[in-house]
Amino acid sequence: MRPKILLVEDDASLVELISYNLEKEGFDVIRTDDGEEALVLAQEDKPDLVILDWMIANLSGIEVCRRLRRAPLTANLPIVMLTARAEEADRIRGLETGADDYVTKPFSPRELVARVRAVLRRLRPALSGGNLDYAGISMDTSAHKVTRDGSTVSLGPTEFRLLRHFLEHPGRVFSREQLLDAVWGRDVYVEQRTVDVHIRRLRKAVNAADNGTELPDVIRTVRSAGYALDAAPLPA
Amino acid sequence: MRPKILLVEDDASLVELISYNLEKEGFDVIRTDDGEEALVLAQEDKPDLVILDWMIANLSGIEVCRRLRRAPLTANLPIVMLTARAEEADRIRGLETGADDYVTKPFSPRELVARVRAVLRRLRPALSGGNLDYAGISMDTSAHKVTRDGSTVSLGPTEFRLLRHFLEHPGRVFSREQLLDAVWGRDVYVEQRTVDVHIRRLRKAVNAADNGTELPDVIRTVRSAGYALDAAPLPA
DNA sequence: CAATTTCGCTACATTTTTGTGACAAAGGCC
DNA sequence: GGCCTTTGTCACAAAAATGTAGCGAAATTG
Known part of the structure; x- marks a missing residue:
């Protein structure tokens, strides 16, 4: 079964690039550019992982992350943060909100796919191994x-x-x-x-x-x- | 024998984080926050690999890298660069100065350890098994x-x-x-x-x-x- | 039992994926 | 500089996998 990924990103060209590569690599991708909608989709579509841009419309990525963690259904949902800020402070704050990994822009499609796979392997062994x-x-x-x-x-x-x-x-x-x-x-x-x-x-x-x-x-x-x-x- | 790693970094909390994780994963860690001292330690302590922050006191990381490469004793010493700048141009420059890999902040400890292992495996096969x-x-x-x-x-x-x-x-x-x-x-x-x-x-x-x-x-x-x-x- | 739906199976054209040889660029060595 | 090795890419051949149509058998319905 193809793992399902919820992509929360508002840069259309990035959405395009990421979706294309993820789908090529065997993932199904659900997209949204809206924080509130992301929360709904995370509940209803039961994705296997969320890729979350730090800066998105309606709710900041970090807030979406926090709320996902608070909801029982999504508390353990793997989250990969996409960020342009490379500063240490952000990393810490991010970790405290519960993201499982980070990818700093600019990134290569292959790197992102690799990170997604790594996180899934770590948190969802059933999906990839054994x-x-x-x-x-x-x-x-x-x-x-x-x-x-x-x-x-x-x-x-x-x-x-x-x-x-x-x-x-x-x-x-x-x-x-x-x-x-x-x-x-x-x-x-x-x-x-x-x-x-x-x-x-x-x-x-x-x-x-x-x-x-x-x-x-x-x-x-x-x-x-x-x-x-x-x-x-x-x-x- | 535990591989020895020279960590050149001036952010105290990062030193803490990295050292803790490396030691937990079976490495010995030597620390310094000073570029000049790093050169001396690299000669005298014969580490198996150097983790080098781009921006450190006294000498820039890039300069340390160049000098390490010039000295016969350390010319082939594996170097992993730590950098906050994610731009492609910097990556290239870093590689040209002779770093073997780079890790962009923010990174997870797991990622750093993985990179260190990968570089060692690539360049120091003897260390990773007979x-x-x-x-x-x-x-x-x-x-x-x-x-x-x-x-x-x-x-x-x-x-x-x-x-x-x-x-x-x-x-x-x-x-x-x-x-x-x-x-x-x-x-x-x-x-x-x-x-x-x-x-x-x-x-x-x-x-x-x-x-x-x-x-x-x-x-x-x-x-x-x-x-x-x-x-x-x-x-x- | 006849009508109808659903399924098993085969053959085949198409598309996808992999094997392979050739070639030029890059780098090491003397 | 020449000579050799290694490397990455391309183009084409070969092989494997895929999706569909079609026909007859089997099950279901009434």
């Missing part, structure tokens, strides 16, 4: 490797993301639409039936053992609802 | 020598660093972006495809035995994700 195990399937996300009862499973990029999404929400049923949102991205337009094809490819890969034998299907089709990854298929 | 072994490859970091199942492997500088990075994180997949950051450095701007070319050069060198025979490829391409060094290639 192993996922379920239904005899084991996925090493950092090595990009998957095994099923020992035999290695080889997957294409999309199948990998699809399977990861299922492993992150074991047993749960997802509609094609939800899968498109989660695996393909919010603003990608593809046919819903495309999901079927990838489900088939995933099934094919996951249900085949190294020695060529067929394993029981772990993906359950829920007619007129979607698909789910199941631990134990019902005995017939 | 031999690395994985997947039949053996790297003597201090002698700068690599063997694959006995046969010697000859690598250019960049390929060496690339391989070392893989050996330090065996099995893990790195994106081109991550590799650029880790192997080339944070502030070097090269095309991402350049990584491909160096991967190819590395493959060529590592997969060729002394007698001219081809060995199995140890570098795994992970489509749309990056590359990894793998122990066990595909069983045919």
Whole structure:
């Protein structure tokens, strides 16, 4: 699932630059240039991280930061501050308000992306690391490797993301639409039936053992609802 | 032996913050707030790395940097510059005077430590571990020598660093972006495809035995994700 | 059981991503 | 200065992945 980032910035060209690079790197970006709106979006859209410019309209960045920290829902939301002031005093004040990292303007897109990744890795390990195990399937996300009862499973990029999404929400049923949102991205337009094809490819890969034998299907089709990854298929 | 770091900084609270964090992370810290004294300490205490603030009393950081580079004993001493000016021009000037990396204020202690480690790893391989072994490859970091199942492997500088990075994180997949950051450095701007070319050069060198025979490829391409060094290639 | 919806599967054209050789610029060495 | 190594980039070839259409099977409905 693509991490979602709330970008609070009022310089249009910066918004453009940052969004472009973040999206290219696999993040979904929600934008606003208004402090009050940022607070609302942080509550409602549940982003995984907030990039916050120090100086924005309606509320200062630092105030937004404080309020985010006070609200229970967003108290632990990772925050990266964007600032033009490099002075030490600001750094301290910033830390006291609870930002998790800082990026000083001017910055390179790559640096920002790297910082965002670093903060997410530190605060949201589930998003970027570790192993996922379920239904005899084991996925090493950092090595990009998957095994099923020992035999290695080889997957294409999309199948990998699809399977990861299922492993992150074991047993749960997802509609094609939800899968498109989660695996393909919010603003990608593809046919819903495309999901079927990838489900088939995933099934094919996951249900085949190294020695060529067929394993029981772990993906359950829920007619007129979607698909789910199941631990134990019902005995017939 | 704990690496020794000379910290040249005149902001007392910063000295405190930095020293605390470096020592916590396994470094010994020598402090001074005076440029002239820094030169003396650099000669006499033989630190492994210098952290140098741009603006310090008695001599500017940039001048200290130049003089360190001129003295034979300290010509190759790794230097990390601390600066409040984030402008690109300053970065360039700093690099031209011979600093190996720079950190822009405000920075988080974690970031500084990470940079220090990165610079040491890049310039003082001996400090960060002796031999690395994985997947039949053996790297003597201090002698700068690599063997694959006995046969010697000859690598250019960049390929060496690339391989070392893989050996330090065996099995893990790195994106081109991550590799650029880790192997080339944070502030070097090269095309991402350049990584491909160096991967190819590395493959060529590592997969060729002394007698001219081809060995199995140890570098795994992970489509749309990056590359990894793998122990066990595909069983045919 | 017939009508209708939903799904599995295959084939295929397109797009994306990676491999590879060549080349010129930069830097080190003598 | 010449000579050699290393480096980054490009252009093109090769390979892999992707999205869609289409057809028939299976489930659902009534």
